[in-house]
Amino acid sequence: MVEKKKYLYGPVPSRRLGRSLGIDVVPFKVCTLDCVYCQLGGTTQKTLRRGDFVPVEAILAELRDKLAEGLEADFITIGGSGEPTLNSRLGELIDGIKKITNIPVAILTNGTLLCKQDVRADCAKADVVLPSLDAGDEQAFQRINRPHPGLSIEELISGLCAFRKEFTGRIWLEVFIIEGFNTDNEQIAKIKSAIGRIRPDKVQLNTAVRPTAEPGIKSLDAKKLQAIAEKLGENCEVIADFALPHQTRQVGDKAEALLSMLKRRPCSLSDICSALGMSRNEALKYIVFLQQHGGLDSERKGGITFFKAN
Ligand code: SF4
Numbered sequence: 001m002v003e004k005k006k007y008l009y010g011p012v013p014s015r016r017l018g019r020s021l022g023i024d025v026v027p028f029k030v031c032t033l034d035c036v037y038c039q040l041g042g043t044t045q046k047t048l049r050r051g052d053f054v055p056v057e058a059i060l061a062e063l064r065d066k067l068a069e070g071l072e073a074d075f076i077t078i079g080g081s082g083e084p085t086l087n088s089r090l091g092e093l094i095d096g097i098k099k100i101t102n103i104p105v106a107i108l109t110n111g112t113l114l115c116k117q118d119v120r121a122d123c124a125k126a127d128v129v130l131p132s133l134d135a136g137d138e139q140a141f142q143r144i145n146r147p148h149p150g151l152s153i154e155e156l157i158s159g160l161c162a163f164r165k166e167f168t169g170r171i172w173l174e175v176f177i178i179e180g181f182n183t184d185n186e187q188i189a190k191i192k193s194a195i196g197r198i199r200p201d202k203v204q205l206n207t208a209v210r211p212t213a214e215p216g217i218k219s220l221d222a223k224k225l226q227a228i229a230e231k232l233g234e235n236c237e238v239i240a241d242f243a244l245p246h247q248t249r250q251v252g253d254k255a256e257a258l259l260s261m262l263k264r265r266p267c268s269l270s271d272i273c274s275a276l277g278m279s280r281n282e283a284l285k286y287i288v289f290l291q292q293h294g295g296l297d298s299e300r301k302g303g304i305t306f307f308k309a310n
Contacts, residue, residue, distance in 0.1 A: 007059045008066060009282040011073040013289060015239045016130065016172065016204060017106055021066065021073040024080030024281060025087040026053045032083050032112040034146040035134075036214045037176055039284060040081055046148050048113070050088035060096045067101055075128070076101070079108030081281050086113070091122035098125070106130060112151050115159030120166055128170045131160060133198070134182060136190020144181050160198045173200035174239075177207050177228060179218035192232050203236040205229050215300055254278070255286050259309055262296065266308035 007024050014020040027045075030053070034043035063076070076097055078084050084107060087093070094105055104127035111131030113119040123129050133156065135141040141153040164171060175191060177183060182191065195203055205228060208219040220228075222238060229236045257276055261267060267275070272283045287307060290296040298307050 006062065007054060008062045009279060010285065011071070012282075012285040014075075014077070016174075017077055017128075018074030019072060020075050020077045020106070021071065021103075022080065022281060022285075023059060023063075023076065023078050023093075024054075024279065025059070025078055025084045025090065025093065026080060026082035028081045028280065030082040030086055031110070032086070032148050032151060033110050035110075035176075036144055036146065036181070037178055037208050037217050040280060043082075047086065048148050048150050050086050050113075050119075052089055053087050056089050056093045056096060059093060060100065063097065064100060071101075071103075073103055075106045076103050077106045077108060078126070081279070083110055083112070085109050085119045085123065088118075090119075091125055094122070094125040104128065110145070111160055111163075112147065112156050113159070114163045115155045120159075120163050123163065124167045124169070126169060128172060129163070129167065130172045130174060130204075131163075132174045132176065133157070133160065133191065133194060134176045134178075136182070136187050136192075136194055140182055140187055140190075144176075144178065157194050157197060160200075164199050170202075171198075171200040172202045172204055173198065174204050174206055175232070177205055177220055177225060179220055183220070183224075183228070188228060188231050195232060195236075201235070203229075203232055205232070205236060205238045254282075255290055258283075258286050259290060259296070262307055262309040266299070266306040268304050268306055272307070 009022045009024065011019040011021045029040055029044040031043045031046060032048055034046055078090070084090065097105055106128040107123055107126045108130050109123065111133065114123065114131065134144045135153055138153045141147060173195065205225050207225060208217050225238045229238050258272060261275060269280060269283060272278065273280055276283065287296060296307055297310050298305050
């Protein structure tokens with residue numbers, strides 16, 4: 001019997017990071033924000049306080065096992081089902097990873113805590129940091145990201161600028177575009193001006209390709225996203241669908257188990273997790289994979305998203 005990993009998931013194909021081994025470092029939906037487009041559901045604990053959420057030694061022990069099994073990954077990605085910089089032992093974790101493998105470390109963060117020196121010092125230990133900026137002003141920030149009351153858009157942008165000055169690795173800034181929220185010319189111009197201050201290595205445009213917690217979140221088609229990318233400048237790209245030749249082998253068994261279950265009946269995310277013994281994050285990765293490959297559809301009933309096989 002294969003032992004179930006508690007903190008690691010994958011490697012799974014990622015559009016931004018290739019084969020990515022995920023590490024979950026905060027409890028489910030502990031976050032500084034409550035984004036309207038979050039696919040994980042509402043934030044359960046909105047906080048700015050860092051904490052010792054998960055035992056670093058236990059994560060490193062799982063990683064050692066995974067490496068011994070012959071792990072092949074392009075990145076070890078610290079992210080998960082909440083905001084990873086809320087973990088106060090993030091720096092210690094990255095130091096530990098670097099001692100046992102040369103696989104580069106990436107952090108998926110919403111960037112809101114980069115205004116804190118200790119968070120910047122921890123994140124600077126990674127090779128790539130992927131923060132987010134979805135709004136150009138306070139009103140759009142409140143509407144899209146529904147932040148903790150102690151946060152402001154100016155603090156987010158200044159934190160990103162301060163991090164850029166201190167960090168010698170790569171910063172790939174994600175901008176999540178939602179029809180009617182941040183698509184007008186004024187908002188795009190303000191986001192562009194913030195990007196000019198932050199100077200990330202790349203800007204990556206995304207839209208709601210995953211099912212979101214809130215109804216009515218509209219994605220943009222590739223043509224519209226491309227037009228916005230052109231407005232935002234040369235280093236801006238639309239994150240295209242990602243297809244590795246060997247990804248079917250990597251996700252094969254679990255994706256097939258999920259698909260055969262959904263052929264029998266539509267299931268919610270919770271149904272999938274309990275039936276297949278997966279974390280929400282892991283299940284979502286397979287759902288996204290199948291959606292991108294046309295195998296899956298979703299519908300909302302009574303406020304819950306149900307997935308079904310095509
Ligand atoms: S920052 Fe990420 S985890 Fe937090 S609410 Fe937004 S999308 Fe969800």
